[in-house]
Amino acid sequence: MEETIKQELLRKDRSYVWHPFTQMKDYDDRDHVLIERAEGIYIYDADGRRFYDTVSSWWCNLHGHGHPRIKEAIRQQLDRFDHIMFSGLTHAPGIELAEQLVSITPAGLNKVFYSDNGSTAVEVAIKMSFQYWQQIGRASKTKFAFLDGSYHGDTLGAVSVGGVQLYHSLFKPLLFHAHRMPAPDLRQARAAGPEGEREVAETALAQVRELFEREADTLAGFIVEPMLQGAGGMIMTPAAYLQGLRELCTAYGVHLIADEVATGFGRTGKMFACEHAGVSPDIICLSKGLTAGIMPLSATLCTDDIYDAFYDDYATQKTFFHGHSFTGNPVACAVALASLRLFEEECTLERAQDTIAALAEALGDIARLPHVADARQLGLVAAFDLYEDAERRRPFPPERRIGAAMYEAGFEEGLILRPLGDTLYYWLPLCATPDDIRDIAARTKRVLRRVLG
Numbered sequence: 304m305e306e307t308i309k310q311e312l313l314r315k316d317r318s319y320v321w322h323p324f325t326q327m328k329d330y331d332d333r334d335h336v337l338i339e340r341a342e343g344i345y346i347y348d349a350d351g352r353r354f355y356d357t358v359s360s361w362w363c364n365l366h367g368h369g370h371p372r373i374k375e376a377i378r379q380q381l382d383r384f385d386h387i388m389f390s391g392l393t394h395a396p397g398i399e400l401a402e403q404l405v406s407i408t409p410a411g412l413n414k415v416f417y418s419d420n421g422s423t424a425v426e427v428a429i430k431m432s433f434q435y436w437q438q439i440g441r442a443s444k445t446k447f448a449f450l451d452g453s454y455h456g457d458t459l460g461a462v463s464v465g466g467v468q469l470y471h472s473l474f475k476p477l478l479f480h481a482h483r484m485p486a487p488d489l490r491q492a493r494a495a496g497p498e499g500e501r502e503v504a505e506t507a508l509a510q511v512r513e514l515f516e517r518e519a520d521t522l523a524g525f526i527v528e529p530m531l532q533g534a535g536g537m538i539m540t541p542a543a544y545l546q547g548l549r550e551l552c553t554a555y556g557v558h559l560i561a562d563e564v565a566t567g568f569g570r571t572g573k574m575f576a577c578e579h580a581g582v583s584p585d586i587i588c589l590s591k592g593l594t595a596g597i598m599p600l601s602a603t604l605c606t607d608d609i610y611d612a613f614y615d616d617y618a619t620q621k622t623f624f625h626g627h628s629f630t631g632n633p634v635a636c637a638v639a640l641a642s643l644r645l646f647e648e649e650c651t652l653e654r655a656q657d658t659i660a661a662l663a664e665a666l667g668d669i670a671r672l673p674h675v676a677d678a679r680q681l682g683l684v685a686a687f688d689l690y691e692d693a694e695r696r697r698p699f700p701p702e703r704r705i706g707a708a709m710y711e712a713g714f715e716e717g718l719i720l721r722p723l724g725d726t727l728y729y730w731l732p733l734c735a736t737p738d739d740i741r742d743i744a745a746r747t748k749r750v751l752r753r754v755l756g
Protein backbone atom coordinates (compact mmCIF):
# COMPACT_ATOMS: atom_id res chain seq x y z
CA MET A 304 0.00 0.00 0.00
CA GLU A 305 1.26 3.46 -0.77
CA GLU A 306 2.71 5.13 2.33
CA THR A 307 0.53 8.27 2.00
CA ILE A 308 -2.68 6.19 1.75
CA LYS A 309 -1.61 4.08 4.73
CA GLN A 310 -0.84 7.12 6.87
CA GLU A 311 -4.14 8.75 5.95
CA LEU A 312 -6.07 5.61 6.92
CA LEU A 313 -4.25 5.35 10.23
CA ARG A 314 -4.95 9.02 10.94
CA LYS A 315 -8.65 8.42 10.33
CA ASP A 316 -8.53 5.25 12.45
CA ARG A 317 -7.25 7.37 15.35
CA SER A 318 -9.81 10.10 14.69
CA TYR A 319 -12.96 8.03 14.28
CA VAL A 320 -12.63 4.44 15.43
CA TRP A 321 -13.13 2.98 18.92
CA HIS A 322 -11.76 -0.57 18.84
CA PRO A 323 -13.28 -3.37 20.99
CA PHE A 324 -11.58 -4.59 24.17
CA THR A 325 -8.98 -1.85 23.65
CA GLN A 326 -7.64 0.93 25.86
CA MET A 327 -7.37 3.49 23.09
CA LYS A 328 -4.74 5.46 25.06
CA ASP A 329 -2.36 2.55 24.43
CA TYR A 330 -2.43 3.73 20.80
CA ASP A 331 -1.46 7.35 21.47
CA ASP A 332 2.11 6.63 20.46
CA ARG A 333 1.65 3.76 18.01
CA ASP A 334 -0.73 2.58 15.34
CA HIS A 335 -2.97 -0.41 14.98
CA VAL A 336 -1.55 -2.87 12.44
CA LEU A 337 -3.32 -2.04 9.20
CA ILE A 338 -4.34 -5.19 7.33
CA GLU A 339 -4.38 -5.21 3.56
CA ARG A 340 -5.13 -8.81 2.61
CA ALA A 341 -5.47 -12.33 3.97
CA GLU A 342 -5.01 -15.75 2.45
CA GLY A 343 -5.09 -19.19 4.04
CA ILE A 344 -3.55 -19.05 7.51
CA TYR A 345 -1.78 -15.76 6.72
CA ILE A 346 -2.73 -12.13 7.18
CA TYR A 347 -0.67 -9.40 5.43
CA ASP A 348 -0.34 -5.81 6.58
CA ALA A 349 -0.07 -2.62 4.54
CA ASP A 350 3.74 -2.93 4.51
CA GLY A 351 3.52 -6.44 3.08
CA ARG A 352 4.53 -8.11 6.36
CA ARG A 353 3.06 -11.60 6.75
CA PHE A 354 1.60 -12.95 10.01
CA TYR A 355 0.28 -16.33 11.04
CA ASP A 356 -3.32 -15.95 12.20
CA THR A 357 -2.74 -18.13 15.27
CA VAL A 358 -6.03 -17.02 16.84
CA SER A 359 -8.18 -17.61 13.75
CA SER A 360 -9.36 -13.98 13.76
CA TRP A 361 -11.02 -14.09 17.19
CA TRP A 362 -11.57 -17.86 17.11
CA CYS A 363 -13.71 -17.79 13.98
CA ASN A 364 -11.78 -18.87 10.89
CA LEU A 365 -11.74 -22.55 9.93
CA HIS A 366 -10.63 -23.24 6.35
CA GLY A 367 -8.28 -20.29 5.97
CA HIS A 368 -8.91 -16.80 4.66
CA GLY A 369 -10.17 -16.27 1.13
CA HIS A 370 -11.10 -19.88 0.41
CA PRO A 371 -12.27 -19.93 -3.24
CA ARG A 372 -15.27 -22.18 -2.49
CA ILE A 373 -16.51 -19.81 0.20
CA LYS A 374 -16.07 -16.79 -2.08
CA GLU A 375 -17.96 -18.59 -4.83
CA ALA A 376 -20.84 -19.38 -2.44
CA ILE A 377 -21.10 -15.67 -1.55
CA ARG A 378 -21.11 -14.64 -5.21
CA GLN A 379 -23.72 -17.24 -6.16
CA GLN A 380 -26.04 -16.30 -3.30
CA LEU A 381 -25.70 -12.57 -4.05
CA ASP A 382 -26.68 -13.28 -7.67
CA ARG A 383 -29.93 -14.84 -6.39
CA PHE A 384 -30.85 -12.50 -3.53
CA ASP A 385 -29.19 -10.71 -0.64
CA HIS A 386 -30.66 -10.09 2.80
CA ILE A 387 -34.36 -10.69 3.33
CA MET A 388 -36.21 -10.93 6.62
CA PHE A 389 -36.74 -14.37 8.13
CA SER A 390 -40.13 -13.79 9.74
CA GLY A 391 -43.06 -14.54 7.43
CA LEU A 392 -40.52 -15.41 4.68
CA THR A 393 -38.08 -18.26 4.32
CA HIS A 394 -35.30 -19.31 1.93
CA ALA A 395 -33.37 -22.33 0.74
CA PRO A 396 -30.01 -21.53 2.42
CA GLY A 397 -31.72 -21.08 5.81
CA ILE A 398 -33.79 -24.24 5.40
CA GLU A 399 -30.95 -26.44 4.16
CA LEU A 400 -28.56 -25.20 6.82
CA ALA A 401 -31.11 -25.93 9.55
CA GLU A 402 -31.48 -29.49 8.24
CA GLN A 403 -27.71 -29.98 8.25
CA LEU A 404 -27.22 -28.50 11.71
CA VAL A 405 -29.84 -30.87 13.10
CA SER A 406 -28.02 -33.80 11.51
CA ILE A 407 -24.49 -32.91 12.73
CA THR A 408 -25.15 -31.60 16.26
CA PRO A 409 -25.52 -33.98 19.23
CA ALA A 410 -28.69 -36.12 19.16
CA GLY A 411 -32.02 -34.60 20.13
CA LEU A 412 -31.37 -31.02 19.02
CA ASN A 413 -34.05 -30.79 16.36
CA LYS A 414 -35.07 -27.15 15.98
CA VAL A 415 -32.91 -24.26 14.82
CA PHE A 416 -33.40 -20.61 15.81
CA TYR A 417 -31.07 -18.22 13.97
CA SER A 418 -29.58 -14.95 15.15
CA ASP A 419 -26.42 -13.11 14.19
CA ASN A 420 -23.60 -13.41 16.74
CA GLY A 421 -22.47 -15.50 19.68
CA SER A 422 -23.92 -13.23 22.36
CA THR A 423 -27.34 -13.21 20.77
CA ALA A 424 -27.24 -17.01 20.42
CA VAL A 425 -26.79 -17.06 24.21
CA GLU A 426 -29.53 -14.47 24.81
CA VAL A 427 -31.87 -16.65 22.75
CA ALA A 428 -30.95 -19.72 24.82
CA ILE A 429 -31.59 -17.92 28.12
CA LYS A 430 -34.91 -16.46 27.04
CA MET A 431 -36.00 -19.73 25.43
CA SER A 432 -35.27 -21.72 28.59
CA PHE A 433 -36.94 -19.10 30.79
CA GLN A 434 -40.08 -18.92 28.68
CA TYR A 435 -40.27 -22.72 28.43
CA TRP A 436 -40.68 -23.08 32.19
CA GLN A 437 -43.24 -20.28 32.29
CA GLN A 438 -45.29 -22.02 29.66
CA ILE A 439 -45.31 -25.48 31.18
CA GLY A 440 -46.58 -24.20 34.51
CA ARG A 441 -43.26 -24.10 36.41
CA ALA A 442 -43.17 -20.32 36.77
CA SER A 443 -40.76 -20.39 39.73
CA LYS A 444 -37.95 -21.67 37.48
CA THR A 445 -36.43 -18.34 36.48
CA LYS A 446 -32.78 -18.56 37.55
CA PHE A 447 -29.59 -19.69 35.83
CA ALA A 448 -26.29 -21.16 36.95
CA PHE A 449 -22.90 -20.70 35.31
CA LEU A 450 -19.26 -21.55 35.90
CA ASP A 451 -16.66 -19.31 37.43
CA GLY A 452 -14.39 -18.06 34.65
CA SER A 453 -17.03 -18.54 31.96
CA TYR A 454 -17.57 -16.12 29.10
CA HIS A 455 -20.76 -16.13 27.07
CA GLY A 456 -20.66 -12.74 25.34
CA ASP A 457 -21.05 -9.04 26.07
CA THR A 458 -24.79 -8.39 25.95
CA LEU A 459 -26.39 -8.03 29.38
CA GLY A 460 -28.01 -11.47 29.58
CA ALA A 461 -24.75 -13.10 28.55
CA VAL A 462 -22.82 -10.92 31.02
CA SER A 463 -25.24 -11.97 33.81
CA VAL A 464 -24.02 -15.56 33.34
CA GLY A 465 -20.40 -14.48 32.83
CA GLY A 466 -17.69 -15.35 35.33
CA VAL A 467 -14.71 -13.20 34.32
CA GLN A 468 -14.39 -10.44 36.95
CA LEU A 469 -12.37 -8.12 34.71
CA TYR A 470 -15.07 -7.94 32.05
CA HIS A 471 -18.19 -8.46 34.10
CA SER A 472 -18.08 -7.11 37.66
CA LEU A 473 -18.53 -3.42 36.76
CA PHE A 474 -21.90 -4.13 35.17
CA LYS A 475 -23.35 -5.95 38.18
CA PRO A 476 -26.08 -3.34 38.88
CA LEU A 477 -27.46 -3.96 35.38
CA LEU A 478 -27.50 -7.76 35.59
CA PHE A 479 -29.93 -10.46 36.73
CA HIS A 480 -28.79 -12.67 39.58
CA ALA A 481 -27.36 -16.06 38.62
CA HIS A 482 -25.54 -18.77 40.60
CA ARG A 483 -21.78 -18.87 40.10
CA MET A 484 -20.39 -22.39 40.47
CA PRO A 485 -16.73 -23.44 40.72
CA ALA A 486 -15.13 -24.65 37.50
CA PRO A 487 -13.19 -27.92 37.65
CA ASP A 488 -9.83 -26.91 36.22
CA LEU A 489 -7.62 -29.57 34.61
CA ARG A 490 -4.55 -27.69 35.84
CA GLN A 491 -5.52 -28.42 39.46
CA ALA A 492 -6.52 -31.94 38.49
CA ARG A 493 -3.08 -32.68 37.06
CA ALA A 494 -1.33 -31.18 40.05
CA ALA A 495 -3.34 -33.58 42.26
CA GLY A 496 -1.93 -36.73 40.65
CA PRO A 497 -3.40 -39.67 38.70
CA GLU A 498 -6.81 -39.54 40.40
CA GLY A 499 -6.88 -35.74 40.18
CA GLU A 500 -9.18 -35.45 37.19
CA ARG A 501 -11.88 -37.63 38.74
CA GLU A 502 -11.53 -35.92 42.13
CA VAL A 503 -11.73 -32.40 40.74
CA ALA A 504 -14.80 -33.32 38.67
CA GLU A 505 -16.48 -34.99 41.63
CA THR A 506 -15.85 -32.07 43.97
CA ALA A 507 -17.34 -29.60 41.49
CA LEU A 508 -20.29 -31.92 40.80
CA ALA A 509 -21.00 -32.29 44.52
CA GLN A 510 -21.46 -28.54 44.66
CA VAL A 511 -23.84 -28.63 41.69
CA ARG A 512 -25.84 -31.38 43.40
CA GLU A 513 -26.04 -29.27 46.55
CA LEU A 514 -27.27 -26.29 44.54
CA PHE A 515 -29.84 -28.41 42.71
CA GLU A 516 -31.08 -29.99 45.98
CA ARG A 517 -31.74 -26.51 47.28
CA GLU A 518 -32.72 -24.58 44.18
CA ALA A 519 -34.01 -26.95 41.48
CA ASP A 520 -37.47 -25.41 41.84
CA THR A 521 -36.07 -22.00 40.93
CA LEU A 522 -33.50 -23.05 38.34
CA ALA A 523 -34.25 -22.87 34.62
CA GLY A 524 -30.86 -23.73 33.16
CA PHE A 525 -27.15 -24.28 33.67
CA ILE A 526 -24.95 -22.76 30.96
CA VAL A 527 -21.44 -24.08 30.25
CA GLU A 528 -18.68 -23.80 27.71
CA PRO A 529 -18.19 -27.56 27.32
CA MET A 530 -14.65 -28.85 27.94
CA LEU A 531 -12.94 -25.50 27.36
CA GLN A 532 -13.59 -22.08 28.91
CA GLY A 533 -11.95 -19.80 26.38
CA ALA A 534 -11.93 -16.14 27.38
CA GLY A 535 -11.65 -17.01 31.08
CA GLY A 536 -8.06 -18.13 30.40
CA MET A 537 -8.24 -21.32 28.31
CA ILE A 538 -9.45 -23.32 31.30
CA MET A 539 -9.86 -26.95 30.27
CA THR A 540 -12.36 -29.06 32.21
CA PRO A 541 -12.70 -32.86 32.49
CA ALA A 542 -15.16 -34.77 30.31
CA ALA A 543 -16.40 -36.48 33.49
CA TYR A 544 -17.65 -33.12 34.75
CA LEU A 545 -19.77 -32.55 31.65
CA GLN A 546 -21.14 -36.09 31.88
CA GLY A 547 -21.99 -35.64 35.56
CA LEU A 548 -23.56 -32.25 34.90
CA ARG A 549 -25.75 -33.79 32.18
CA GLU A 550 -26.93 -36.46 34.61
CA LEU A 551 -27.68 -33.94 37.34
CA CYS A 552 -29.53 -31.59 34.97
CA THR A 553 -31.69 -34.49 33.81
CA ALA A 554 -32.33 -35.75 37.33
CA TYR A 555 -33.31 -32.34 38.71
CA GLY A 556 -35.10 -30.92 35.65
CA VAL A 557 -32.67 -28.14 34.75
CA HIS A 558 -31.82 -27.30 31.12
CA LEU A 559 -28.22 -27.98 30.16
CA ILE A 560 -27.21 -25.15 27.83
CA ALA A 561 -23.96 -25.79 25.92
CA ASP A 562 -22.32 -22.65 24.62
CA GLU A 563 -20.33 -23.98 21.67
CA VAL A 564 -20.00 -20.56 20.06
CA ALA A 565 -16.21 -20.89 20.30
CA THR A 566 -15.66 -24.67 20.46
CA GLY A 567 -18.05 -25.73 17.70
CA PHE A 568 -17.11 -26.86 14.20
CA GLY A 569 -14.00 -28.91 14.76
CA ARG A 570 -11.82 -26.61 16.82
CA THR A 571 -11.37 -29.15 19.61
CA GLY A 572 -10.65 -32.00 17.19
CA LYS A 573 -14.26 -33.18 17.15
CA MET A 574 -17.11 -31.41 15.42
CA PHE A 575 -18.54 -30.30 18.80
CA ALA A 576 -16.83 -30.26 22.20
CA CYS A 577 -19.81 -32.08 23.75
CA GLU A 578 -18.75 -35.14 21.73
CA HIS A 579 -15.64 -35.51 23.92
CA ALA A 580 -18.00 -36.43 26.74
CA GLY A 581 -20.71 -38.10 24.65
CA VAL A 582 -23.22 -35.57 25.96
CA SER A 583 -26.30 -34.00 24.33
CA PRO A 584 -27.38 -30.69 25.85
CA ASP A 585 -30.98 -29.41 25.81
CA ILE A 586 -29.89 -26.24 24.04
CA ILE A 587 -26.72 -25.53 22.06
CA CYS A 588 -25.41 -22.10 20.96
CA LEU A 589 -23.36 -21.87 17.76
CA SER A 590 -21.63 -19.01 15.93
CA LYS A 591 -18.03 -18.10 14.91
CA GLY A 592 -17.07 -21.32 13.01
CA LEU A 593 -20.66 -21.75 11.84
CA THR A 594 -19.79 -19.71 8.75
CA ALA A 595 -16.13 -20.79 8.84
CA GLY A 596 -15.57 -17.41 10.46
CA ILE A 597 -16.45 -15.46 7.34
CA MET A 598 -19.92 -13.99 7.98
CA PRO A 599 -21.83 -13.05 11.15
CA LEU A 600 -24.43 -15.72 11.88
CA SER A 601 -25.48 -17.77 14.88
CA ALA A 602 -27.90 -20.53 15.70
CA THR A 603 -29.49 -21.77 18.91
CA LEU A 604 -30.74 -25.35 18.64
CA CYS A 605 -33.16 -26.96 21.09
CA THR A 606 -34.98 -30.21 21.74
CA ASP A 607 -38.51 -31.04 20.57
CA ASP A 608 -39.64 -30.84 24.19
CA ILE A 609 -38.62 -27.18 24.41
CA TYR A 610 -40.02 -26.32 20.98
CA ASP A 611 -43.33 -28.02 21.75
CA ALA A 612 -43.88 -25.80 24.79
CA PHE A 613 -44.10 -22.80 22.43
CA TYR A 614 -46.27 -24.50 19.80
CA ASP A 615 -49.93 -23.56 20.34
CA ASP A 616 -52.77 -21.37 19.11
CA TYR A 617 -51.68 -17.74 18.69
CA ALA A 618 -54.16 -16.57 21.33
CA THR A 619 -52.30 -18.52 24.01
CA GLN A 620 -49.44 -16.00 23.61
CA LYS A 621 -46.75 -18.66 23.58
CA THR A 622 -44.93 -17.19 20.59
CA PHE A 623 -41.20 -16.72 21.13
CA PHE A 624 -41.10 -12.96 20.64
CA HIS A 625 -37.46 -12.66 19.74
CA GLY A 626 -35.65 -11.87 16.49
CA HIS A 627 -32.90 -9.74 14.96
CA SER A 628 -32.85 -7.79 11.71
CA PHE A 629 -30.17 -10.06 10.28
CA THR A 630 -31.62 -13.34 11.56
CA GLY A 631 -30.84 -16.12 9.09
CA ASN A 632 -29.02 -13.85 6.64
CA PRO A 633 -29.11 -15.83 3.37
CA VAL A 634 -25.54 -15.02 2.33
CA ALA A 635 -24.25 -16.12 5.74
CA CYS A 636 -26.35 -19.31 5.53
CA ALA A 637 -24.96 -20.04 2.04
CA VAL A 638 -21.43 -19.61 3.41
CA ALA A 639 -22.19 -21.96 6.32
CA LEU A 640 -23.44 -24.59 3.85
CA ALA A 641 -20.30 -24.18 1.74
CA SER A 642 -18.19 -24.61 4.87
CA LEU A 643 -19.98 -27.85 5.81
CA ARG A 644 -19.45 -29.15 2.25
CA LEU A 645 -15.74 -28.38 2.64
CA PHE A 646 -15.62 -30.50 5.81
CA GLU A 647 -16.69 -33.46 3.63
CA GLU A 648 -14.77 -32.71 0.46
CA GLU A 649 -11.49 -31.77 2.10
CA CYS A 650 -11.80 -34.28 4.98
CA THR A 651 -11.10 -31.30 7.21
CA LEU A 652 -11.47 -33.04 10.56
CA GLU A 653 -9.50 -36.12 9.53
CA ARG A 654 -6.66 -34.00 8.14
CA ALA A 655 -6.59 -31.85 11.27
CA GLN A 656 -5.57 -34.87 13.38
CA ASP A 657 -1.97 -34.73 12.08
CA THR A 658 -1.85 -31.04 12.91
CA ILE A 659 -3.20 -31.73 16.39
CA ALA A 660 -0.42 -34.31 16.92
CA ALA A 661 2.20 -31.82 15.70
CA LEU A 662 0.76 -29.24 18.09
CA ALA A 663 1.10 -31.66 21.02
CA GLU A 664 4.75 -32.20 20.13
CA ALA A 665 5.47 -28.46 19.76
CA LEU A 666 3.70 -27.70 23.02
CA GLY A 667 5.71 -30.37 24.85
CA ASP A 668 8.82 -28.57 23.69
CA ILE A 669 7.60 -25.13 24.77
CA ALA A 670 6.51 -26.54 28.15
CA ARG A 671 10.16 -27.20 29.01
CA LEU A 672 11.14 -23.53 28.65
CA PRO A 673 11.76 -21.32 31.69
CA HIS A 674 8.76 -19.24 32.88
CA VAL A 675 6.29 -21.66 31.23
CA ALA A 676 3.79 -23.71 33.25
CA ASP A 677 0.59 -25.71 32.77
CA ALA A 678 0.80 -26.35 29.04
CA ARG A 679 -2.55 -27.77 27.92
CA GLN A 680 -4.28 -28.68 24.69
CA LEU A 681 -7.64 -29.65 23.30
CA GLY A 682 -7.57 -30.24 19.56
CA LEU A 683 -6.33 -27.12 17.79
CA VAL A 684 -6.39 -25.04 20.96
CA ALA A 685 -3.24 -24.98 23.06
CA ALA A 686 -2.30 -22.72 25.96
CA PHE A 687 0.36 -22.19 28.59
CA ASP A 688 0.81 -19.73 31.45
CA LEU A 689 3.80 -17.46 31.98
CA TYR A 690 5.18 -16.87 35.45
CA GLU A 691 8.17 -15.02 36.85
CA ASP A 692 8.80 -18.22 38.83
CA ALA A 693 7.02 -21.06 37.07
CA GLU A 694 7.93 -23.64 39.72
CA ARG A 695 6.22 -21.67 42.49
CA ARG A 696 3.55 -20.19 40.19
CA ARG A 697 4.67 -16.70 41.18
CA PRO A 698 3.24 -14.30 38.58
CA PHE A 699 5.02 -11.46 36.86
CA PRO A 700 4.20 -8.05 38.36
CA PRO A 701 1.10 -6.80 36.50
CA GLU A 702 2.87 -3.57 35.50
CA ARG A 703 5.16 -5.59 33.26
CA ARG A 704 2.11 -6.35 31.08
CA ILE A 705 3.71 -9.54 29.82
CA GLY A 706 0.70 -10.41 27.64
CA ALA A 707 0.77 -7.05 25.88
CA ALA A 708 4.53 -7.37 25.36
CA MET A 709 4.06 -10.84 23.83
CA TYR A 710 1.41 -9.44 21.52
CA GLU A 711 3.77 -6.69 20.31
CA ALA A 712 6.75 -9.04 19.97
CA GLY A 713 4.54 -11.46 18.03
CA PHE A 714 4.29 -8.96 15.19
CA GLU A 715 8.09 -8.81 14.97
CA GLU A 716 8.16 -12.58 14.56
CA GLY A 717 5.28 -12.86 12.07
CA LEU A 718 2.66 -14.05 14.56
CA ILE A 719 -0.67 -12.64 15.57
CA LEU A 720 -0.84 -13.56 19.25
CA ARG A 721 -3.53 -12.35 21.59
CA PRO A 722 -2.63 -13.48 25.11
CA LEU A 723 -5.27 -13.49 27.86
CA GLY A 724 -3.37 -11.83 30.71
CA ASP A 725 -0.20 -13.90 31.06
CA THR A 726 -1.74 -16.92 29.33
CA LEU A 727 -0.43 -17.40 25.83
CA TYR A 728 -2.54 -19.54 23.54
CA TYR A 729 -3.08 -20.68 19.99
CA TRP A 730 -6.58 -21.08 18.59
CA LEU A 731 -5.62 -22.42 15.20
CA PRO A 732 -7.65 -22.66 12.03
CA LEU A 733 -8.38 -26.18 10.82
CA CYS A 734 -6.39 -25.49 7.66
CA ALA A 735 -3.11 -25.27 9.66
CA THR A 736 -0.58 -27.91 8.63
CA PRO A 737 2.03 -29.68 10.80
CA ASP A 738 4.70 -27.55 9.06
CA ASP A 739 2.81 -24.40 10.05
CA ILE A 740 2.75 -25.62 13.64
CA ARG A 741 6.51 -26.22 13.74
CA ASP A 742 7.15 -22.77 12.26
CA ILE A 743 4.71 -21.10 14.66
CA ALA A 744 6.35 -22.86 17.62
CA ALA A 745 9.85 -21.77 16.54
CA ARG A 746 8.65 -18.19 16.18
CA THR A 747 6.91 -18.35 19.57
CA LYS A 748 10.17 -19.40 21.21
CA ARG A 749 11.83 -16.34 19.71
CA VAL A 750 8.97 -14.18 21.03
CA LEU A 751 9.46 -15.65 24.50
CA ARG A 752 13.18 -14.93 24.32
CA ARG A 753 12.55 -11.35 23.17
CA VAL A 754 10.15 -10.63 26.04
CA LEU A 755 11.51 -12.74 28.88
CA GLY A 756 15.21 -12.87 28.01
Ligand SMILES: Cc1ncc(COP(=O)(O)O)c(C=O)c1O
Nearest residue numbers: 420421422454455456533564565
Ligand atom coordinates in the same frame (compact mmCIF):
# COMPACT_ATOMS: atom_id res chain seq x y z
C1 LIG B 1 -18.00 -19.22 24.43
C2 LIG B 1 -18.42 -17.92 23.84
N1 LIG B 1 -19.73 -17.58 23.86
C3 LIG B 1 -20.17 -16.44 23.33
C4 LIG B 1 -19.30 -15.54 22.76
C5 LIG B 1 -19.81 -14.25 22.20
O1 LIG B 1 -19.75 -14.25 20.81
P1 LIG B 1 -19.80 -12.85 20.03
O2 LIG B 1 -18.50 -12.19 20.27
O3 LIG B 1 -19.99 -13.26 18.60
O4 LIG B 1 -20.95 -12.09 20.56
C6 LIG B 1 -17.94 -15.85 22.71
C7 LIG B 1 -16.98 -14.91 22.10
O5 LIG B 1 -15.79 -15.05 22.19
C8 LIG B 1 -17.49 -17.06 23.28
O6 LIG B 1 -16.19 -17.39 23.30
